[in-house]
Amino acid sequence: MKKFLFNHFLPRLLILLFRVWCWTLRVHNQNPAGEKFFQDLSGSYILALWHGRIFYLFYHFRNRSDLHLLISPSRDGDFLARLADLMGYSVIRGSSFKKAVPSARALIKVLRRGGRIVIVADGSRGPRCQAQPGSLQIAGITDSPLIPMTFGAKHRWTLNSWDRFVIPYPFSRCTLNFGNPIPISARVDAETLKKKQAALEQALNRITLESE
Numbered sequence: 001m002k003k004f005l006f007n008h009f010l011p012r013l014l015i016l017l018f019r020v021w022c023w024t025l026r027v028h029n030q031n032p033a034g035e036k037f038f039q040d041l042s043g044s045y046i047l048a049l050w051h052g053r054i055f056y057l058f059y060h061f062r063n064r065s066d067l068h069l070l071i072s073p074s075r076d077g078d079f080l081a082r083l084a085d086l087m088g089y090s091v092i093r094g095s096s097f098k099k100a101v102p103s104a105r106a107l108i109k110v111l112r113r114g115g116r117i118v119i120v121a122d123g124s125r126g127p128r129c130q131a132q133p134g135s136l137q138i139a140g141i142t143d144s145p146l147i148p149m150t151f152g153a154k155h156r157w158t159l160n161s162w163d164r165f166v167i168p169y170p171f172s173r174c175t176l177n178f179g180n181p182i183p184i185s186a187r188v189d190a191e192t193l194k195k196k197q198a199a200l201e202q203a204l205n206r207i208t209l210e211s212e
Contacts (some may be wrong), residue, residue, distance in 0.1 A: 011082040022059035025153075026173045030211060034147075034178030044111040044144040045181075048121045048135050050204055052128065052163035056151045056174050061118075063088035068110050068117045070094055070103055072124070090115075095124075104138060111142035121148075121204060126162050131201040133193055140184040148179035148203040152211030177207040 029035060038045050047067075049057055061067055068090045071081045081091045092110065094103030107117050119135040122128055139146040152175045153168035168174050182203065184196050 011079065011086055015083060015086045018059065019062075021170055022056060024170045025056065025168055026171070027056075027060075027176060028173065029176040031176075031178045031207075034180070035176070037178075037181070038145065038147050041145070043114050044142060045116050046111070046135055046139050046144050046146045047116070047118045047149050048131075048146055048200065048204065049118070049149050050129055050163070050208065051120045051122050051124070051126070052161075052165045053150045053208065054120070055165070055167050056153070056176075057149065058087065060151075060176065061089075065090050066116050068092050068107070068115055070107060070117070070119070092117075104134060107138055108142055111138065111144050121200060122163070128163050129201070129205060131197045131204070133197055136182070136184050136193060136196050136200065139182075140186045140188060143186070145181040146184065146200070147181050148200065148207060150177050150204060150208045150211055151175060152177070152208060154212065175211040177211040179203040179207045 038047070047061075065088055069084050070092050071077045071084060072095050073093045077093065081093065084091050092103070092106050094106055107119075110117055117138075119138070121131045121135055123132045123134075135146060138144070151166075153166060153172055155169045155172040157167045157169070159165040159167070180203070182196065182200055188196070
């Protein structure tokens with residue numbers, strides 16, 4: 001009975017509350033042209049965001065089965081995967097921390113089929129707001145545009161977690177923001193990769209600051 005409640009009833013209840021919560025928000029898109037750019041693309045692309053800015057974006061792209069999320073194969077991951085499935089996403093089970101190579105291969109396979117993925121640029125464990133190389137390497141291998149995105153909220157809770165996770169107050173105003181695609185070739189040296197990491201980091205921090 002407890003397992004049934006945890007696997008079926010609780011996720012549905014949380015998703016209902018989450019949908020109602022986000023429905024109350026007043027949302028302004030600072031860069032509608034930036035969003036339209038990738039929404040009009042017929043092929044693959046990668047959306048990159050900071051871990052602490054997941055909350056509203058998880059709602060904004062709901063019912064998008066063409067978007068694939070990488071979720072840990074752990075027990076906690078089982079619960080998160082159920083939430084993602086209820087929100088209409090496609091889920092890939094894997095870790096960006098342990099056994100990252102098979103996870104990267106799965107993401108590359110999706111992109112080569114013309115699918116789209118969402119990647120947390122600072123990973124599942126941080127450091128906070130420091131871009132990791134994985135999304136850039138996958139973008140280069142698959143020749144997929146890498147697009148930074150974020151949201152901000154003036155009236156919000158900021159959790160005391162490693163990622164400083166942002167939750168907007170109900171009925172508050174949220175601001176969406178999107179950056180320009182970051183180009184990267186399939187074969188780059190270590191120095192160039194570091195420069196691209198810095199470019200992604202700066203872009204995400206800039207659009208996040210603009211959205212506050």
